[in-house]
Amino acid sequence: MEIYLVEIFDYDLVIVGSGLAGLRAAIEAAKVGRDKLRIAIIAKNQLMRPHSISAEGGSAAVLYMDEGDSFDLHAYDTIKGSDYLCDQDIVEFFVRQAPVDILELEHWGIPWARRDDGRIAQRPFGGHSYPRATFASDRTGFYEVHALYDTMLKHHNIDKFHEQFVYDFIIENNKFKGVMAFDIPTGQVRIFKARAGIIATGGLGRLYGYTTYSHLVTGDGLAVALRRGMKLKDIEFVQFHPTGLVPSGILITEGVRGDGGILRNAKGERFMEKYAPTKKDLAPRDIVSRSMMTEILEGRGFKGPDGLDYLLLDFSPIGAEKIKEKLSQVREIGNHYVGIDPVDSPLPVRPSAHYTMGGIDVTRTGFTGVTGLWAAGETACLSIHGSNRLGANSTSECVVFGKIAGEDSAKWLLSNDGTINLSEGDSAYAENFLADAYKDKGDNDPYDIKRELWTTMDRDAYVFRNESGLTEGLKIIRGLIEKSRKISISEKGNVYNQNLIASLEMKNLVELAEVVVNSALERRESRGSHFRTDYPKRDDENYLKHTIAQRVNGALSITYRPVTLTKWKPEPRVY
């Protein structure tokens, strides 16, 4: 191992993360900055392979008001879906902006599916009372990423850095100055000096072993934000997607149920009729996942490998023709990964960790409270999704609020001059951090710690939670944090050192796990995705409020903030 002298880059704006939010932010910042701002977009992966490409089903937007959809309806669906924990003013803003940005994507080349009259087709989605998921087959996120990436290439003032691992932000006197990273292919330490930054690093799904998330979603941006004293909001709310393919957890889109697919238990019953008599299989994800786990725990599931008991997703009501046209990728996944063609037989499914409703506490423009620093996409928590996100709302959110963060940061840059001067200590810190990361500090293995974390989270912080499980989980996780300080990594080379990356990711994950479990422990009610078997009712009197977690002097503090209500009063959530 060899630590190179730090290489320093100088930009106006640095965007960390190249998913939908990061790409959209880059384009808008370039446009608003009239191609004069120097922008860098950097990511841990190759830029066109973010986790956003895995989004399948669609992007929600009100396109057909003349046919019965409305902003109020979309807002109401989102608010009821969130179990009233979203901020209603933000939701009202979001639903009005989504159609504009979804149509704009069409003008950038995305092939939205069509109706017979040549206009855009939309499909039904869970919890939406109108079919408003705009889609492109079952690879919506993939096509969106590529349309945005191609559009970004038109701007010549955006420099692209692939495979950079960001391990810290430079913040001095609450002012953002840049990020510290290393170049994965060479191990070179880099500082990206910048007057402004946008964090768009996605959620924290790899906290769980059984998950739909890509390998790279390890909450890096969230973990750095936590360490740097920023506030994380509503982080106990993790969405479990009802239909993860057993045993891998690969996502089978909700579009399957949108197009007519149904869930069945081992007795062949369409059990969702019992739990959500009106919406049935298209109830919001938290309700479907809970119903599925109830079926499994009460013995009406199938025995699966490694405790992954499952239920069946029956495609037969959709019909072979439609499966081939609209769900081609799902069919390929079934064929390939479990050897089942859904045209002939149902797929084995079980709720799989899928989305992080919480995130960095930001204002409606994505501003984090640190001068010069914004966040957008799944990393940020604007409180659109509250305690449970509706399907198809996240890709829309990324596009809408990625754009706003790009615009707001660019405007701020144009009206604020200045240069960034690094302190003497910054370069030394960057080098030392990495040198230290290579050093052996004990005999714990980073991979073992990650495995133990996964077992703990899959058991204690899954669909059903309770005081004793969470308390036990918290104890284990705190032990893992201790262990994570005494690890050794056996690979010391500079080039593409995955051992080093895995150990840094693991540290991020265990620290975030503490926040998730602690916040969950403190919320003694059941709301949306957070269900406490010991407090099975929603408690608006005591808990209609956002959880704010922050590290203060090394210790985790949990406080609360009221929810903003506009015109929708909390009511019982029946589907």
Add this chain to the structure above:
Amino acid sequence: METVRLSVYRHDPSVEREGKYVDYDVPKEEGMVVLDAMKYIEKHIDPNISLRWNCSAGKCGSCSAEINHRPALMCKTRVDSLKEGKITVSPIAAYPLIKDVVTDVSENWALLKRIPKFTPKEGLEKPWKMSQVDIERSKEFKKCIECFLCQNVCHVIREHDTDYFGPRHVVKAASLDMHPLDALDRSEFMNRDAGLGYCNITKCCTEVCPEEIHITDNAIIPEKERAVNAQYDPLAMLIRSRRNRSGRK
């Protein structure tokens, strides 16, 4: 427990001149793909091994390699689909090695940047109208996950030093040309600047495409035909020769 033996190419060019194949025995599991076996090696046998992977669901295009010397995605190649015996895993050969099975495919980013971007026709009435059939034509090419296996197997790229961009890039051009509302025709660019003429349609690229895009039949041949039509259209030839005569470009 039943095991499977992998023979993996190991080489760190920053410290050694030559690479070598190293054998690893990995417990075989039901439905196991080659990427699972490689991850097992990283986690349990030799953490020094370098892999590039991400979605492990055949969507992101990161884990390209040569498996038994055939270009394939590690996450999509089931161990039980391969013939009995040792499985060799080596890096894709058309690109410079970073380490082990990780290669530097970045020259493709620069090529992609040069292909003329989506340019909608002028004066279109909003909202745009298109038919699903027309959309599907362009979508076949938009499915490309940029795994670059087609580039790897292309003998023009592997064996000759030409200016041919390669199959992935013809697919890109086709995806834009086939968009029902796109105004440009990229075939001339592909022929003149992207070396399309070097492709002699051996169809190797089509064979390895994990997305089953009909690269040769649906992208390369139509682009070639359009380029040739424009080049040898008698009227166009006449106009060109008159322009040349009058000294205009």
